[in-house]
Amino acid sequence: MKGRGYKATPQRVAILEALAAEQHQSLDEIHAKCPHVGLVTVYRTLDLFSEIGAVRRLDLGDGSRYELAEAHHHHLICDSCGSISEFEGCPIDPERLDVEGGFEVRSHSVEVYGNCAECL
Amino acid sequence: MKGRGYKATPQRVAILEALAAEQHQSLDEIHAKCPHVGLVTVYRTLDLFSEIGAVRRLDLGDGSRYELAEAHHHHLICDSCGSISEFEGCPIDPERLDVEGGFEVRSHSVEVYGNCAECL
DNA sequence: AGCATAGTGAAAAATATTTTCGACTGCGAA
């Protein structure tokens, strides 16, 4: 279940379950789902998960949020209610990126801002 | 020079000049270019400039950065040295975004991660 | 020039994040 050499402690399992319950949560929201785990451990564990690629950290302007790294997708952020949703159809073709000057592309992210169906 | 009803104070001019000197600076970098301006004023003024659309706030994972809102462009972030550069050819066609479910698109941003020419 | 009010700065408060360090746990070796 875990990558090489990492222990599956109860705390880590709890945090993984919290992450599985909902995408793009803030650290506080995750911690609220397993309050018996120390806050520092939540920070540490999310760092660890990010490093091994199990979790992606999002910086969408309202503090860090975390999501399980599943299928490639991007985010829709509602200007009025702040809700975050996902869309799968990736509009970027890495091969065709018009990036001059020897920059070697590894990955990308796209954020789309506007208004969600509820707010309209 | 200013929008409706905003006073052109020396502090605001100094911050604008600091912004003009270099794109995507952190708040500290901006403050360092005009140390006689109070830190709180830098925060407040950048908020104001963002609200009136003169400045864009960037959240690229290493804290907020600010840039003058000029031509539409996106960012290239180097994984190894962290440098930020820009590219103009926008790969997104807002008309053709495959965004389901009644989301009304207003704007978007794209970040491309990889390695810059120097680091290669 | 005089006034009303937006704007400013210093300090304090509120938040957020990272570091430190002593204690605990499970595992392999003796």
Place this chain on the structure above:
DNA sequence: TTCGCAGTCGAAAATATTTTTCACTATGCT
């Protein structure tokens, strides 16, 4: 089983970041 250790934990402290408060100042209008 007992020892020792590496990895992990959590509380508190240290740092960093952002917001609030409030008395004072300076700008823009008349």
